[in-house]
Amino acid sequence: MPRLSLLLLSVLLISLGPSQSEQADETVLVCSVSVVPYGYVIIGKTSTEQCRINNDLPERDNTLMIKKPGVRETICEKSPYPGNYAVVGRARLNTCPNTGNESDNNAWVISRLK
Numbered sequence: 672m673p674r675l676s677l678l679l680l681s682v683l684l685i686s687l688g689p690s691q692s693e694q695a696d697e698t699v700l701v702c703s704v705s706v707v708p709y710g711y712v713i714i715g716k717t718s719t720e721q722c723r724i725n726n727d728l729p730e731r732d733n734t735l736m737i738k739k740p741g742v743r744e745t746i747c748e749k750s751p752y753p754g755n756y757a758v759v760g761r762a763r764l765n766t767c768p769n770t771g772n773e774s775d776n777n778a779w780v781i782s783r784l785k
Contacts, residue, residue, distance in 0.1 A: 711737040713750035715766025743782045756781040
């Protein structure tokens with residue numbers, strides 16, 4: 672288990688890149704057992720072979736798609752978001768988990784406060 676944690680941390684650090692000046696639209700993939708870094712939001716879930724190493728996870732949706740939010744962003748419902756943002760609406764994203772009914776909203780629209 673410690674080896675797995677070290678591997679996930681290494682992948683996360685490599686994926687986050689060199690600086691905070693990167694574009695807000697750059698999506699990073701992290702295994703769903705990882706903690707979402709502060710300042711990032713979840714914009715979807717997907718499946719990757721690298722995250723199948725975690726035996727407790729299903730083969731589907733084992734990876735989070737995260738990014739730094741822009742001025743206005745649509746994110747998965749219940750995603751963490753920075754304190755200088757507020758939820759201003761609801762939406763539907765095909766990349767976010769379903770809530771049971773495919774016509775239900777499963778995402779929040781957030782906006783940066785001025």
